[in-house]
Amino acid sequence: MSNELTTQMRELAKKLLEEEKVQMVIGWEKGSLPYHSTPVFVTNPEDAQKLIWDEYCANNLASYLLDYRNSGMKIALFVKGCDSRAIVRLLQDQQINRENVYVIGINCPGIKDNFNPEKEIAERCRDCTHPEPVLYDEIIGEKPDRASDKERFEGIEEIENMTPDEKYQFWQKEYDKCIRCFACRNVCPGCSCRECIFDQGQKWLERRVVSSENAFYHLTRALHLAGRCIECGECERVCPMNIPIMKLNKKIAKDIDSLFGPYEAAVNLEEMPPLGKYKEEDPEEFM
Amino acid sequence: MAQEMLKASANPLLPVVCKVTKIVDETPDVKTFHVTSENGKPFTPMPGQLGMVSLVDVGEAMFSVTSQGEDHLEFAIKRVGMLTDALHEMEPGQEIAVRGPYGNGFPIDMCKGKDLLFIGGGIGLAPLRSLINYCFENRNDFGHIQIIYGSRSPADLCFKDDIFNNWPKQENTRVDITVDKGDENWTGNEGFVPQILEEVNPSPEGKVAVVCGPPIMIKFVLQSLAKMNFTDDQIVTTLEMRMKCGIGKCGRCNIGSCYVCLDGPVFTLKQLNNMPNEY
Amino acid sequence: MKIINVEKIPEIIKKWQNDCEVFVPVDNEGAVDFIPWSEGSKITLEGNSLVPPKKLFFPQTETLYKYETKGQSANVIALEEKTAQRIIFGIRPCDLKSLEMLDDVFLTKGFVDPYYKLKRENTALVALLCAEACDTCFCTSMNIDPGAASGADIVACKSGEQLGLQAQTEKGEELLNKVSQLTTEGEIDFKKAGNFKLQADIEGLAEKLKEHFESPYWEAACRKCIGCGTCTYLCPTCHCFDINSNTRGDHGIKTRCWDSCMFSEYTLMAGGHNPRPGKKERFRQRFLHKLQYFPERYNKTACVGCGRCLAKCPAIVDITRIITELREVTGIGTGNVESVS
Structure with a gap:
């Protein structure tokens, strides 16, 4: 797809490492199968040639910065539009220091889903609002000439139009599929708690994988991300059981947008999540 | 095939209900629980073996059986988490559930006919006590017995009746007690266990050293023993890992390909040196 | 070997279902899973299940026993487990092999896990040999033959619209006898999977x-x-x-x-x-x-x-x-x- 970008990435990474501007570059490398592009952590300039860019570079690499938040390391990473919002998320949540990351933006033409490689474009890219990164130190790639073929909140009315019983049944059926592997949480740049409440024995969540506990897990996570979800869709991509996690996240984003908005999370570093601040004109009909 | 029933006897995960008959306050955060079932002891462990103790509605955890009588087992338990908090809140008469025995226990055959050097710190004396008591019950099978035990303060010494009265009275036995820091009434040794060990300076000749205590104590004790020319197969210790099943299935207590619940908890230092350093 | 048209598989299963539960691989919204067969279940004969069949022997959530507490008293109540006879239809050679490993864990080294044992004993296995490897398959690297199924009661293999069934145990014979009116005697031309995209060498x-x-x-x-x-x-x-x-x-x-x-x-x-x-x-x-x-x-x-x-x-x-x-x-x-x- 974009060999030119691959070359540029390698040169950039090599230079950054050689000049000791950073100690690590996070990008993607090719896996064993044609549709496998997988995260790679380059620390030697000569390994920069492992880096690639192709239509399967799905992983949002920003979440990996959480692994190094106490290391003091200076790290460069490549971000697509959605991934760049994860950087904003981490900065607003005070998880990383701006001076410790060197952000290389990639103008993203949309990617494919490595779990459904036969699809022309990943479902989550269809309603992308930010193919161009919102935050970067430098940027590579041509400005993408593409328009989303789906509105940001398209499809949400399907669940909005359900009766409470229908909603209950719909979500219960989905949550019954959950095996509680925690992939959705672990991949999420908004899930940055040092000790998640779901990792505290049975204090909050029973170990049993049953409807009620699964629902509690998913609803808690969705609400914790209310106004903070960057809509990157990584949770839904990695779910091995195909649970439509983004449907609920988008519904909550839509509600926040209509109640406190217009608001789109982590697009602008200065604009903090509405639930994290108080404004006089906030609705208060429940008071 | 006919429907089958899982019988208690055939189910190693099913515990036996026991009554707590006596609770001894050892230290501010250690209590010893005497437990007995309808039919006496729920099982008869060898020294160093383990029992899975549970308050059924709270949880289960593995503890070494510190001692046993004709019809009861004793568990000395330090308050460190949710289950042990609940256990410490119990009053005599409470029913708990127990299953076991698990693990290999101390190598009695290897110790027979030898002098024994016990080195313990804090709650680490609990597993050693099962072997110490066994030795005194079978006094002629063992040579000289030397016990070095220490804790942070006089109040933190466990099994005070044993360490100050019962054990020193035994023939051919020496007991050295130390505390990191004494109080106004303390007239005994002050200093860490490894220090006292070096002062006592036991010869490794014909001896087995049995060590249990906090990791930092073990680290320095092992250095001292090495200085005194104890070999790695003369040193025995007992390990603690998180366990759920106790029967070698649930997977979490492994150190390399060893399962502490089955192949341990007792290992010689020689064995440990051949295992990954992950415990 | 007994032969049957793949369209007739539900009829076999219906017959077996008379006196036991039959688990079959079914595509449940993109995730193939072993679930009890019911009228209308669409059995997947391609690829493998997403969640492995280990869940039928070692469920993700399983009750071990019940208990009661009252004041200071406690009571532990063993379960009366009524595991009916079951058949797993369509287990792949790799997953079949995995049961040998689970057997080692749950049935050996001094303690037998009764929950696992009961389910294992009450289950007949109908293995389905692999004619095609998925992209991520590498069983041959682990010394597993995609064209053999030792440990299965019946081995099935598919060629075109034909399914061949061969009993390997007495249990398997019995099961095939129950459906003998639906099958004919014959041979089918089965070629096992060979084109593996992934390989790994574990030797030494x-x-x-x-x-x-x-x-x-x-x-x-x-x-x-x-x-x-x-x-x-x-x-x-x-x-x-x-x-x-x-x-x-x-x-x-x-x-x-x-x-x-x-x-x-x-x-x-x-x-x-x-x-x-x-x-x-x-x-x-x-x-x-x-x-x-x-x-x-x-x-x-x-x-x-x-x-x-x-x-x-x-x-x-x-x-x-x-x-x-x-x-x-x-x-x-x-x-x-x-x-x-």
């Missing part, structure tokens, strides 16, 4: 790994892992579990649930010490368990090459690559693996 690896516990390789290799439990839960040989109390007022149930060595609290002790405190230690545990510890303990590699872990890993951690890299790290060379383009 377990022995060499002993010296590489402290290798810097683990630190580098673990970086991309996000520490979720997908690989362990979808692995047909992973068998770690947790045991918990689930109390409601004065009564409750003791349950065991799948657990994962990838989780931070897995080895965390009450006092706060954790022998495997970080991602590196947990990642290393998973791979050494499969490639060194399990072979040392049970003389088998705890991987059957089903490829589920790779197929669903959020970060595409590829066990075949790890094996290849470990060969280099341990100095035994790249082995017989042809490079995959």
Whole structure:
């Protein structure tokens, strides 16, 4: 797809490492199968040639910065539009220091889903609002000439139009599929708690994988991300059981947008999540 | 095939209900629980073996059986988490559930006919006590017995009746007690266990050293023993890992390909040196 | 060999269903799963299930016993488990092999797990041989023959619209006798899968790994892992579990649930010490368990090459690559693996 970008990435990474501007570059490398592009952590300039860019570079690499938040390391990473919002998320949540990351933006033409490689474009890219990164130190790639073929909140009315019983049944059926592997949480740049409440024995969540506990897990996570979800869709991509996690996240984003908005999370570093601040004109009909 | 029933006897995960008959306050955060079932002891462990103790509605955890009588087992338990908090809140008469025995226990055959050097710190004396008591019950099978035990303060010494009265009275036995820091009434040794060990300076000749205590104590004790020319197969210790099943299935207590619940908890230092350093 | 048209499979199953439960692989919104067959179930004869059939012997959530508490008294109540006879139809050779490993864990080394044993004894296995490899399959690298199914009661193989059924045990004979009116005697032209895209060479690896516990390789290799439990839960040989109390007022149930060595609290002790405190230690545990510890303990590699872990890993951690890299790290060379383009 974009060999030119691959070359540029390698040169950039090599230079950054050689000049000791950073100690690590996070990008993607090719896996064993044609549709496998997988995260790679380059620390030697000569390994920069492992880096690639192709239509399967799905992983949002920003979440990996959480692994190094106490290391003091200076790290460069490549971000697509959605991934760049994860950087904003981490900065607003005070998880990383701006001076410790060197952000290389990639103008993203949309990617494919490595779990459904036969699809022309990943479902989550269809309603992308930010193919161009919102935050970067430098940027590579041509400005993408593409328009989303789906509105940001398209499809949400399907669940909005359900009766409470229908909603209950719909979500219960989905949550019954959950095996509680925690992939959705672990991949999420908004899930940055040092000790998640779901990792505290049975204090909050029973170990049993049953409807009620699964629902509690998913609803808690969705609400914790209310106004903070960057809509990157990584949770839904990695779910091995195909649970439509983004449907609920988008519904909550839509509600926040209509109640406190217009608001789109982590697009602008200065604009903090509405639930994290108080404004006089906030609705208060429940008071 | 006919429907089958899982019988208690055939189910190693099913515990036996026991009554707590006596609770001894050892230290501010250690209590010893005497437990007995309808039919006496729920099982008869060898020294160093383990029992899975549970308050059924709270949880289960593995503890070494510190001692046993004709019809009861004793568990000395330090308050460190949710289950042990609940256990410490119990009053005599409470029913708990127990299953076991698990693990290999101390190598009695290897110790027979030898002098024994016990080195313990804090709650680490609990597993050693099962072997110490066994030795005194079978006094002629063992040579000289030397016990070095220490804790942070006089109040933190466990099994005070044993360490100050019962054990020193035994023939051919020496007991050295130390505390990191004494109080106004303390007239005994002050200093860490490894220090006292070096002062006592036991010869490794014909001896087995049995060590249990906090990791930092073990680290320095092992250095001292090495200085005194104890070999790695003369040193025995007992390990603690998180366990759920106790029967070698649930997977979490492994150190390399060893399962502490089955192949341990007792290992010689020689064995440990051949295992990954992950415990 | 008995032959039947694949369209007639439901009729066989219906017959068997008269006196037992038959689990079949069914596509449930993109995720193939073994579920009890019912009228209208669309059986998937291509590919493999997403969740391995281990769940039928070792369920993700299983009740061990019940208990009651009242004041100071406690009562433990054993379950009267009524596991009916069951048939698993369509288990693949790799997953069949995984049952040998689970048997080692749950039935040997001094303690027999009665919950597992009961289910194992009450289940007949109809294996389905593989004519085609999925992209992520590498069973042959784990010395598993996709064209054989030892341990199955019946072996099935598909060619075109024909399904051949061959009994391998008395139980299998009985089952085939029950459906003899639906089948004809014959042979079918079955060719087992051969075109594997992934390969790995485990020859001699377990022995060499002993010296590489402290290798810097683990630190580098673990970086991309996000520490979720997908690989362990979808692995047909992973068998770690947790045991918990689930109390409601004065009564409750003791349950065991799948657990994962990838989780931070897995080895965390009450006092706060954790022998495997970080991602590196947990990642290393998973791979050494499969490639060194399990072979040392049970003389088998705890991987059957089903490829589920790779197929669903959020970060595409590829066990075949790890094996290849470990060969280099341990100095035994790249082995017989042809490079995959």
